Amino acid sequence: MSEVIRTDSAPRAVGSYPHARRVGNLLFLSGIGPRDARDNSIPGNVLDAAGTLVSYDIVAQCHSVFANVKAVLTASGANWADLVDVTVYLTDMANDFKAYNAVWADYFPDAATAPCRTTLGITALPTPIAIELKCLAVLPPVA
Template identity: 35%
Template sequence: MPLKHLNAPDAAPAPPGARYSHAVQAGPFLYITGQLPADPDDLAAPLPADIGAQTHLVFKNLERIAAHAGYSLADTAFARVYLTDFKTDFPGMNEVYKVYYPDDARLPGRTTVGVTALARDARVEIDLVLYRD
């Protein structure tokens, strides 16, 4: 099955100076590129300062891309979370994460790592792998 490269310019923020697709579908898998807490409706808006607000905005972008491709966050098989201040921001990010994945019996796999920097001085970035049969 060929790869399907998806861009959702009306649904998600444009790549900030980089070249990539918002998502790539490979068979039943959808790989959503890492999303920052950028407002898709106002790319010039400053990023929120609070880790909780940033994480909600990241999930808003992930949801919009997933929906554009015909998926939902319930299809998430795996998440990768990048934090620039792991010790400080992990608890706040994790509380918001629970809002989007509340069912302990259906939690996606996840890796969460601390990084030195993210684009636009964001505090969090998340990418997803979704699966639908």
């Protein structure tokens, strides 16, 4: 048995999938990006008159993606301490990793209690975002 989690506090999925799924005491979050749940905008993106991406602010996107992950965790009855593994997708590893790593340290200052993490440099994501997180959490068993 599994429980599907959806929340209006996180951006809508760009496909047919839930924000998260709980199976036993495991919580699997779908890939979560930095889009704003209220209006689907992407914090830090600068577009030209034609709507083409000109630049972006990776720090703004990092803070937004963490807020979105937290919203899904909260909707699932979970919190930061329940995260055990995070896969990070960056579209510009060379330029964005250092800034991302600094923001990560703000949210997880103690490496001993931080979740495991893998960071991958990729060529693109399905919307004009620079970062996406895929998370796994372990929750107490359902009574």
